[in-house]
Amino acid sequence: MASLDIENVKKQFGNVEVLRSISINIAHGEFLVLVGPSGCGKSTLLNLIAGLETISSGIIKIGEQNVTHIAPKDRDIAMVFQSYALYPSMNVRKNISFGLETRKIPKPEIEKQVAKVASMLQIEDLLDRRPAQLSGGQRQRVAMGRALARDPAIFLFDEPLSNLDAKLRVEMRTEIKLLHQKVGTTIVYVTHDQIEAMTLADRIAIMKDGVIEQFGTPKNIYESPASIFVAGFIGSPSMNFIPCEITEHDGNLKILLVAQGDEKCLVPVKGLSSSPEKLKGQKVILGIRPEQISAFNLSEKKNNNVFKLKCQVRLTEPTGPDTLVFTQINNQKTTCRIHPDKAALPGESMEMGFDISKAVLFDPKTQKRIY
């Protein structure tokens, strides 16, 4: 077990800068998830932590040790690969023990360790099989077993679940979480699935084009996204981004929401630091999550965070627990999460309550959050 410090790490392949000044640090025992769209450099960063690629500049520390220029085998890490990378010519037992054998651990000790890992992952029956004779889920377990057998300082996972079907993926996700609770080892986990990121992580680093857009706890990232990219990436269905203009009304700054049929509603803006004079007429993007728009009910009338707007329903998507209702606000398609019993039919209109206590504002130019 160990902490992980990544300081100003850069990586170039030829002239292409793939990672640009990455800094992350996590405490020992934490579960870090690197998440981002394809090609943003997640695997590259993981390979740098593992020592499988050479670093262009910067420092990586595991625990107190600077490992920047240390060979992978001496970094005390174990890794699970997306393709599992099981050795095809060896049976499961050999696959698990290979790393122990190269480290010259005594035979009885190896056997004990293999047995322990096999029972932990429930793969005792598979020990004498070859990887080709295993199902996807079983291979995934064996790959985990190979990593677990070594009891390293840090586990590195590169999209370990992306080759599994949806149901198995959810099962394995909980198992990985349980495993982390049990062994308590520091984990760095790469995924491009935001649900995996939210459910597993103690800390999330959201990457885009080789930089970290935001680094924080899942709650922090969900509630205070730093940019439109982060807000849109995390959360499903995605946050609504409604273009608005700041106006002055009765001496207060407000933004105007217009629904179809010219229904209007003025929403106050607070917490903006610039002077009111400057803000007047400025274009902003209101970020509001679907669950913050629900059917308006009268008891909320006194709640001065909730604003009523009569909207036309264009389309509904029942998901079971909620119904997603799509409408147009400021000519922008907007998703609302409504209780199934309250949802109106397409073509009808209904009163929505906009809870703006958690709404955020973005600058359309910089794409960053201004409030």
Place this chain on the structure above:
Amino acid sequence: MNSEYFSNDYQKTPFMLFFRVAVYAVLIIAAIYFLIPLVIMIFTSVKTMNDIRTGNLISFPRQFSLEAWKSAWDTACIGVTCNGIKGYFWNSVKITVPAVSISTIIGAANGYVFSKWKFYGSEVFFSILLLGCFIPFQIILLPMAKMLGMAGLAQTLPGLVLVHIVYGLAFTTLFFRNFYVTIPQELVKAARIDGAGFFRIFFKIMLPVSIPIFVVSIIWQTTQIWNDFLFGVVFSSGDTQPITVALNNLVNTSTGVKKYNVDMAAAIIAALPTMAVYIVAGKYFLRGLTAGSVKG
């Protein structure tokens, strides 16, 4: 199930039936065309000279005799010595076995480096090596003779072995490299994290899955080297000649009557090892050539 049903049905239409028959007819004719020379050779080799003189070329042997085979192996005259082709057969074995094994092993190691341990400029290096596949034999004869002379290996078996190794490396390297690039790089990464080094990864992880490509390389090299004539003629003489050269000399020896049965027997003996290799390992050869799609 469904498609099987359809295709069976389809085959029953008169056109398809005709088509089938036509295909088989062509195949059978082609097979006969290729087999006839072999059959004639075998027939002739077990005939007596008398039989050959009186009968015609494709007639069935009237008297079965292995005399010609014995003579070809043991007593036929090649040039001025009359010890048959056995010595030259063993020469070819002594050339082929080391040349095939060494070029295959080095090719495997080369392929491993060019696919899994790329270094700065390795692609350029590999391309240059590949050029070796396209260099015609004739071009390297003189420089090679000069080099062998300088190394003191001119006209010796080890010299010929060296020539074949050098010439074969381009091919074996290509085979192994193309095979190893289909093996995921992640395997190497996983092994490195597991603490395995360059050689351990090669021996424990790459070699055990390389059997198909070894078979390809061995068959290819064996046929190339065993059947080689040009290098044999140029880089060896007298006692050190391979069987192909000896066969040529045997057939061209002009003293006495032409013994067709001995010539045929000698030719079959010269061809037997390559035929045997194909029969034993041909199945793997085809499989190995398409091994790009094989996953571990």
